[in-house]
Every structure is written in structure tokens, then in C-alpha cells.
Amino acid sequence: MTPPGAFRPGPGRPFPRVPAHVATTRHLGAAYPMAGEAGLGAEGVLVGRDLLGGTFVYDPFTLYRSGVLTNPNMVVFGQIGRGKSAFVKSYLWRQAVFGRRAWVVDPKGEYGPLAAARGVAPLALRPGGRVRLNPLDVAATGAPGSGGPPGEDEVWRRRSELVASLAVACLGRDLLPRERAALDAALHAATAAAVRGAPTLPQVVEALLAPEPAAAAELRTGVDRLLEDGRDVALELRRLVAGDLRGMFDGPTTPGLSLGAPLVVLDLSAVYDSPALGVLMTCAAAWLHGAVRAGGDGPVLLVVDEAWAILANLGVARWLQASWKLARAYGVANMAVLHRLSDLHAVGAAGSEQVGLAAGLLADSETRVIYGQAPGEVERAAGLLDLTSTEAELVTGLRRGVALWKVGARSFLVEHHLGAGERDIVDTDAAMAPGGGDA
């Protein structure tokens, strides 16, 4: 029906002529994002439906090989309960068809059903528990491209970066030059004390509290002075070793862990409420990065769920960014799950290092999957994520299970579909159901 007052064509009243609008396809792409997209091909895992037509298939390794992506890493954003973890779990499940292995840092302890479906048990880490992981186990890793062990310098650099990051995170401030020197001297001493295996954090703490005269002489200082220089660092790191968090990352890795399993899940739910969660997740992620090649060759998906806990802490956020850079060389595709876009800004003011780190992490993750966001969030991070104004508006109104996918310079609106058999793997609503959460 024609609304009252609308233009009615008729004899002697032709349609008014509107001048043709001419624009380049580039500009049209901006005006109508996603409308003219040919898709990413059919090779890989089916995610769901492209809401502008067709199915949506995505595989970071294939897209990297074909040159569509320059890195295989992914960041998944979204408000609570929008389906971020459900997507990741079903994605790992579907990737198994292609023989892809997955390693997961699971702070909420919610990947158990997925692990059970794949016939493995999660490694439950808890203070004083049975499983210990040594985050300094770098030697097990293959060197970039070669598959062989990394050079001594590379091993040293990675261990040194990790202990410095943990120290910064525990102290809540940057290290003074003298503290960094004391820490490096202690790491040297601990490496020598470990003879063949990897040094452990208790050995580093011990070396900080009992510095060797040779180390002091090399730094043109006395033993007492070197002890003072490293004392604060030692006392903070000691928490992981002798304090309330002991028994998880403070010794050689428990022998017999099945690293060749198709799925390795590190369950950190016992420490989810700890203020040190970010530090503990970093230890877990460091061990995964270090051990990933020991589990065999072939691409690996390395997931850090609830990654905001790491990014909120400048010290370990730096480590995370550095380790992501290595991803390609080690055949690893990282996937980080965050709540808000502003998790990336965390405590940082505009122009701060934190914001620089966030920008770096995004530069190293060419796939961004953005589930529903609050309007304020989008305003803050639209620039960082290269969202057009249309896209920014769109992501504030997305329903559960629907996300804006930014893959390189291309955009897709994707509805993630769950198969009937997958619902039990992804369900995190059980506690909300009648009678749920009574246990």
C-alpha cells in the first residue's frame, strides 16, 4: 500500500529522475561493507552461515599458506555469554577432523567436556597439586623452521624474557637496571646448577638470595650488594615457589605427561580467583609455548581463554606479545579470548606502552572475531580495530552466536552454528538451568 502523501506515478507524472551516483568499488566497499565479498574459499572448517549469503569456512593455516593472511593468530572479543568460548570449543572439535592438535589455557575449567569427547583428561593445576610444569622448559621446543633444538642464545633469551616478565608482573613495576642484572646473573647460576635439564624457578630464587662471588665480580660489585639488588625480585618470585601459589610451576615438569595427545588442556580453575591469575596463566602459556614441539610436528592451535587476565598486567602482556611473534616460525596459531575491546587498553592511557602493546598484539593477529559489544566499548576501540562506522554500529547490536569477522582487510558477518552433538561440549549455562549449580 502506498503511504499517504507519497509520490504516485501516473499519466503525466513520471518518476522523477535521480542523478546516477558514480563511485569506485573501493568506496562502495566502505559504504556497503561485506556486501560484495566472495568468501574465503571452501578449504578448512565450517564455522556457520555468512549472513550476507553462503557458508563461512575458515582455516588460519590454509589462509596463511595462500597469502590471504600474513599471520595465523586470532583474537576473539565479546560481552559475557555471547558465545566466544562456544565458538572456540566447537572450532577445536571440528579442526580435529583435519588432525590439528590444540593446546588450551583454561582458567575457568570449562574445556573438560571437550577434552572428554577427545578422550583426554585436562591437566588440573592447583597449589600443592600433583601436576607441576616448569615454565623454563624451553629446550624442548624446536627451532624456527628447522624442527631441531633452538640455539643456546635463543633458549637463554626466552628464559630471561620470561623471568623478567614474571618479576615485573609480581612487583607491579618495571625492573631497575640493577635488578635486571641481578636476575640475569641468577638465571646464569641456575642454568649452570641445572647441568643438563632446564633451570627451575626455585633455583633462580635461590641464586638471587645467594649470589656467587664470580657473578658479583663480573658486575664489578660485591656479593652483599648483588644480594640487595636482587632481594625484592627474589621475595616476589618466591611466592610462586614457597608461598600460597607453590606446587604448580616450581620444579621440573611432572614426568609422563602426554604431550602427543590431540588436545592438551591446562585447567587453572583452582586459582581463578587469585589476584595472581595473570602470572599463573603466563607460566602455563610459557610452558605450552616451550613444549609445543615436543608433542610432535604439524600445526597447533594454542588457545588462551580469558586472556584479559594476562593483558591487564603490563609485565606479562609484554611477554605474550613477544611470544605471539614466534607463532609462525613454530607452526602455532594463537587464539586469545577477551571480553571487552578495552581489555586491550586495560590500565593504559592514550599513548602509553599498554596501548602500544595492544596495537602490536592486534598487528600480530590478523583475524579478529568481534561478538556483541557495548556502545562505549566500540567507540574506544574502533580505531584500534579498523572498524568502519557501519561496522562499529553493527557490533553493538549482534545477538548471541553472531560475530563480525575481520580477516585481514576483509569483513564478514557470521552466525556460528552448533551441531546437535556439540551442545554438550560448549554448554556453560548448566548452572543457570533449574536445579543447576546445586552441587
Ligand SMILES: Nc1ncnc2c1ncn2[C@@H]1O[C@H](COP(=O)(O)OP(=O)(O)OP(=O)(O)O)[C@@H](O)[C@H]1O
Ligand atoms: N552459536 C550458538 N548457538 C546456540 N547457543 C550458543 C551459541 N554460542 C553459545 N551458545 C550458548 O551460550 C552459552 C554461553 O556461551 P559461552 O560460554 O561461549 O559464552 P562466552 O562468550 O564465552 O561467555 P564468558 O564471557 O562468560 O566466558 C553456552 O551455554 C552456549 O551453549
Ligand SMILES: [Mg+2]
Ligand atoms: Mg567464555
